[in-house]
Each structure stands twice: as structure tokens, then as C-alpha cells.
Amino acid sequence: MRLAFVTAGRILRQLRNDPRTIGLMLVVPLVLIGLMAWIYKDQPQIFDHVGPALLGVFPLTVMFIVTSITTLRERQSGTLERLLTTPLTKGAFMSGYALAFGVVALLQALLASAWSVWVCGMSIRGPWWQLVVVAVVDAVLGTSLGLLASGFARSEFQAVQFMPAFILPQFLLCGLFAPRDTLPTGLKQLSDVLPLSYAVDAMNTLATTVSDNSTVFRDIGILVGFSILALVLGALTLRRRTE
Numbered sequence: 001m002r003l004a005f006v007t008a009g010r011i012l013r014q015l016r017n018d019p020r021t022i023g024l025m026l027v028v029p030l031v032l033i034g035l036m037a038w039i040y041k042d043q044p045q046i047f048d049h050v051g052p053a054l055l056g057v058f059p060l061t062v063m064f065i066v067t068s069i070t071t072l073r074e075r076q077s078g079t080l081e082r083l084l085t086t087p088l089t090k091g092a093f094m095s096g097y098a099l100a101f102g103v104v105a106l107l108q109a110l111l112a113s114a115w116s117v118w119v120c121g122m123s124i125r126g127p128w129w130q131l132v133v134v135a136v137v138d139a140v141l142g143t144s145l146g147l148l149a150s151g152f153a154r155s156e157f158q159a160v161q162f163m164p165a166f167i168l169p170q171f172l173l174c175g176l177f178a179p180r181d182t183l184p185t186g187l188k189q190l191s192d193v194l195p196l197s198y199a200v201d202a203m204n205t206l207a208t209t210v211s212d213n214s215t216v217f218r219d220i221g222i223l224v225g226f227s228i229l230a231l232v233l234g235a236l237t238l239r240r241r242t243e
Contacts, residue, residue, distance in 0.1 A: 001092075003089070004093075004099060005096070007099075007100070011096065011100035012104075025062055025108055026104075026108055029058040029062060030115045033112060033116050033120060036054060047122060048123045049207075051122040052122070052203035052206060053203055053204060054176075055116060055134075056134065056174070056196065056202070057199075057200070058112065059108060059142060060138050061163070061171075062108075063105060063108075063146060064143075064146040064163060065146070065159075067146030068146035068147070068150040069150075069156050069159050069160070070097075072155070080238075093238070094147055098140060098144060101140070102139075102140050102143070105136045105140055106136050109132045123207070125206070125207065125209055125210045127206070130202075130206055130213075130216055134199060134203055134206070134216070137223045138199040141199070141227045143227075145230050147238075148230045148233050148234040150234075151234060173191040174191065175191070175201065201219050202220060
């Protein structure tokens with residue numbers, strides 16, 4: 001576990017010296033949410049409906065892109081191969097990445113949730129802190145999926161290309177465009193096994209229900225399970241270097 005924390009510290013130091021990546025993770029979600037609020041400024045009820053779902057979509061998407069590209073660079077530069085000649089295991093490496101980006105995810109979730117509620121005027125009926133928890137877990141899931149996808153990519157372009165395969169089906173079926181209960185049977189069953197659906201379900205519950213902790217915590221538990229599964233699969237498929 002100590003090696004995972006050492007890896008996390010190294011990643012955070014690298015991120016501190018990369019303002020463009022920090023901007024992508026922390027500023028871009030605020031801009032996109034702000035644009036959506038501006039579009040529906042005369043129809044706040046629509047933003048209240050769409051806004052919580054966006055808080056589930058944006059963290060996963062942004063962290064997927066950043067993590068997959070960052071991990072691929074570690075392989076291409078030979079850094080990963082050198083690290084794995086030390087006592088550092090693939091599991092510790094993956095855990096370190098999850099910890100580092102989990103810290104960033106917490107900051108991202110705090111900023112995005114506060115921005116949505118107190119600046120853009122999004123109305124939620126559930127506890128605000130649960131909104132933050134769901135956003136953090138969702139961002140960690142994006143990190144886990146990004147680590148998994150990076151194992152199959154040979155270039156940064158390929159890493160970005162994996163986004164439609166990993167993210168776009170979830171984006172279409174998560175309930176953002178149509179309630180999942182209204183989807184055709186086959187698509188509804190597919191949406192039930194896609195993790196983003198549970199992030200959006202939790203956000204929508206918090207937006208519309210004063211108190212339904214059991215449902216929200218069930219969705220959080222499912223997201224955590226998906227994250228652990230993606231990390232395990234990522235560790236099994238992680239290659240030392242890109243040929």
C-alpha cells in the first residue's frame with residue numbers, strides 16, 4: 001500500500017506542473033455546466049432536470065480521457081517499464097493512479113457541485129454532500145475505465161478513439177436523453193449493466209427526492225463495484241511498454 005501512496009504522490013506532482021490538464025479536469029466541467037445553465041436560463045426547470053445528470057456524465061468522461069492518455073504516456077516513455085523493475089506491482093501502480101485522481105476527483109466534484117447549485121441555480125432536494133460523493137465516485141470510475149482502456153491503446157489517438165466504445169453507449173443509455181424505463185426492452189437491459197446509468201440515477205434521485213438514502217447508497221455501491229472491477233481488469237491487461 002505504501003508504494004501505491006508513493007505512486008499517487010508522483011502523479012500529483014506531475015499534474016501540478018501541467019496547467020492544461022488541470023484546466024481540463026477542473027475548469028472545463030464548470031464551463032460546460034455554465035453553458036447549459038445559460039441555454040436554459042429562461043427555462044430553469046429543464047436545467048434542474050438535466051443538470052444533475054450532467055454532474056454524472058462530465059466527471060466520468062473527463063477523467064477517462066485524462067487517465068487513459070496519461071497512462072499511455074508512461075508506457076511510451078518507458079517510465080512504466082522502469083517502475084515495474086522495482087518492487088512496484090501492477091496493482092500498486094493502478095491503485096496509485098486511482099488514489100491520485102481520486103484526490104483530483106474530490107476537488108472537481110466540490111467545484112462542479114458548488115458551481116451548479118450556488119452559481120448556476122440548480123435545484124436539488126436531497127443532501128448536497130451526497131451529490132458530491134456520487135460525483136467523486138463517478139470520477140474515480142472514469143479513472144478506472146481510463147486505466148483499463150489504456151492497456152489496449154498503442155497511441156494517444158487510439159486512447160481517444162476508445163472513448164466512443166467505452167463512454168458513448170453509456171452516454172446515450174444512461175437516462176440523460178430519455179428515462180431508462182421508457183427505453184425498448186433490449187436497450188433497457190443493456191443500460192442496467194452500464195455503470196453511468198447508476199450515477200445518473202443517483203443524481204436524479206437527489207434532485208427530486210428529499211431523502212432516499214437507501215437508493216442513493218445502493219447506486220454508489222454499484223459504482224464502487226464497477227470501479228474495483230475495472231481496476232482489477234486494468235492491472236491484468238496492463239502492458240509494460242507500447243511496442
